[in-house]
């Protein structure tokens with residue numbers, strides 16, 4: 001009997017059995033998308049990969065998934081405390097393009113990188129700037145219910161009206177208030193946040209709209225409450241994002257929806273933990289950052305980064321190093337070659353016992369490192385090749401490594417190189433390792449590297 005699906009819910013701070021709220025409608029999933037003022041870095045993609053795997057695990061369990069992701073193309077300020085500039089306007093200045101142009105450009109590069117990592121498209125991809133009326137209607141409702149106040153620079157949410165404000169992050173509000181040294185300006189509480197910001201007098205913003213309160217633009221949090229409600233309702237199954245969203249962004253999404261609809265928006269709140277660079281937070285604002293393209297430039301397959309992410313649990317931080325990526329690339333190559341080398345057609349039946357074991361690991365709060373170990377076992381195991389092939393193909397619906405579509409690159413190998421490689425393979429089979437080493441060196445002198453895998457050898461030309 002396979003284990004039922006259990007997921008870690010950060011709202012309850014506990015592992016909880018998962019079941020959809022409405023079985024007929026399928027699982028409603030909302031994931032916070034990119035802020036498109038620059039490229040996304042590989043840290044962002046660790047979170048998007050975790051969400052992609054979650055979606056695939058839900059489907060493994062037989063659920064249809066309705067996945068909504070937003071594109072933040074306005075309102076995300078350089079400081080989460082409602083100060084600083086809009087990241088889009090800043091990005092426009094940096095690049096010399098308009099805010100609208102960079103939104104389009106970085107949405108396109110984001111989608112191309114998603115494809116390169118084999119991350120599935122969401123069912124609905126929605127832009128904040130396409131949903132200004134919905135956000136204004138939401139704020140107007142909050143105003144009617146008495147949750148807002150006005151300052152000289154915007155309309156703010158009054159968090160003192162909610163006794164359980166900050167529950168998701170277990171915020172110590174009294175401590176925050178007493179200990180605050182930051183200048184909260186005209187805000188009544190340090191935790192209050194902007195719903196609508198006014199364009200300043202004499203300022204012509206590239207992105208601004210009329211509203212009942214004055215010309216300006218929506219705050220960052222309101223877009224997610226408004227779009228989630230529009231496409232999934234105000235009480236749906238799972239809401240995800242990176243761990244940085246717990247204390248501010250998701251806390252404020254919950255505050256808004258609780259004030260308007262009386263729910264905490266989603267039944268499960270799940271967060272992907274950070275990818276670190278040299279044990280420090282990877283951030284775009286820190287200048288240099290690694291993108292999917294940076295990995296490709298260095299000769300890696302983007303799917304090797306996917307494989308690397310699968311080797312660590314989503315609820316632990318992962319320190320990125322190129323040594324770890326090398327190991328992931330080697331693991332991926334071996335898995336692909338071993339799968340490819342399995343003879344037989346595609347009409348074998350998967351191994352039922354291994355399917356259950358793999359599913360048990362997935363259902364144990366997405367334990368992908370252990371599920372990957374089961375995949376290796378299945379690949380090397382003793383069952384018939386057609387069974388192993390079918391089992392791995394089924395696993396790959398969740399792993400997303402593209403095993404069935406991968407083809408070895410056919411390169412023209414010069415005859416002398418091929419002969420040396422054949423002689424070396426023969427020496428290895430005869431356990432003449434001194435001769436095998438000599439031939440490896442001869443190949444290296446010609447610029448070729450030989451890789452020994454379970455399915456035979458591969459030849460790689462050094463770049």
Ligand code: AMP
Pocket residue numbers: 032033034035036042043044045046047072240241242243244245272273274275276281282283
């Ligand atoms: P942003 O483009 O900043 O709105 O972020 C997009 C997604 O990436 C959000 O879910 C963030 O929480 C997440 N994120 C940001 N930095 C990292 C990181 N270093 N590691 C993992 N996820 C991150």
Ligand code: ZN
Pocket residue numbers: 031032033224241249
């Ligand atoms: Zn969001």
